[in-house]
Amino acid sequence: MADVLRVGIIGCGNISTTYLSLAPLFAGYRITAVADINMDSARTQAAAFDVQAMAVDDLLDAPDVDLVINLTIPAAHFDVSKAILQAGKHVYSEKPFVLTVAQAQDLTNLAHAKSLRIGSAPDTFLGASHQLGRTLIDTGAIGQVTSGTAVVMSAGMEDWHPNPDFFFQKGGGPVLDLGPYYICNLVQMLGSVSQVTSMTGMAQMTRKIGTGPRAGEAVAVETPTTIHAVMKFESGAIITLLSSWDVLSNTHPIIELYGTDGTMTLPDPNFFGGEVTVASGRDAPEVMAWDHPFDVSDPTSSQANYRGAGLADMAQAIASKRPHRCNETFATHVIDVMTAILEAGETGEVVTLSTRCDRPAPLGPDDALALMAG
DSSP: OOSSSEEEEESSSSSHHHHHHHGBBBSEEEEEEEEEEEESHHHHHHHHHHHEEEOOHHHOOOTTOOOEEOOSSSHHHHHHHHHHTTTTEEEOOOOOSSSSSHHHHHHHHHHOOOOOOOEEEEOGGSSSHHHHHHHHHTTTTOEEEEEEEEEOOOSSSSTSSSSSSGGGGTTTTTHTTTHHHHHHHHHHOOEEEEEEEEEEEEEEEEEEEESSSSTOOOEOOOOEEEEEEEEEEEEEEEEEEEEEESSSOOOOOOOEETTTTTTEEEETTTSSSSOOOEEETOOOOEEEEOOOOOOOOOOOOOOOOOOTHHHHHHHHHHTTTOOSSHHHHHHHHHHHHHHHHHHHHHHHOOEOSOOOOOOOOOOHHHHHTBBBOO
């Protein structure tokens, strides 16, 4: 295997552009090929980014591809990741990793049998703001975290996405689509979740596509689009997650954590940077900052985007034989949390989690810098 992992992509939809355009930021891997069941999509991306377009089976058989990024739709993640592992290649999946804990365990067993690695997005929790939040918690800036809120609410995906069907099908919905960002970030800061409960609903039975060639077409809603969940962590913290695609506007803080000695707010975990504040005791909030590579680098933008950092960490971890941060145990626990939330919404019960994980190693400024090219 090459010192720099040679990486292929299966799935040439919107998110593939992000991975292809940001890959040069990172050391440890190089994207060399793309594949899609629609060869026109593969050829378009290959031409745009100077990589090879391949049929899916050819990419799986390619001896000069070490790792494959799975960017297919969520319902296909399990089958495609399994095929990648069976082909003897490491796999890094877009979120959600898979749709059930059983699928996650099946892939984990296969990877271990073949001495291969599994990684999964999101890696946004490795961003400057979220790692600063973790450091502040670990050093006692707000004391013991006892409770908090996490809020991800909007009017939905159909206004901007030309083919939003899968967002509203089984395996979609705001918890499985956007929940990974929030739950990954909470778990990396607070540790494993032990129990969840929730109530769910949907405001509309159909949604109308607002853009593209299918504008005006109705899409059936098959999964809850409003989910209010409560998560109890092994640490004792109790966090409320408000997740909805039925909200036109809201003013809630994105993430707010309450500790015995103060309160912390954190920015959108869908991005790597943003403002972190701490109010110690009853004092006014103070904006916290540190010099971290995965912060906002473009002064004209309010967002930092370093998607691919988790893949770079995985590539370097494979080379140095250390654990990688976006690993399958972490991803499986997040899947367990999300599917338990949906189960609780159907049954009205409190669900005890069947998995747990260790928190991924923190990614301080020096560790982040080591992942970057140049």
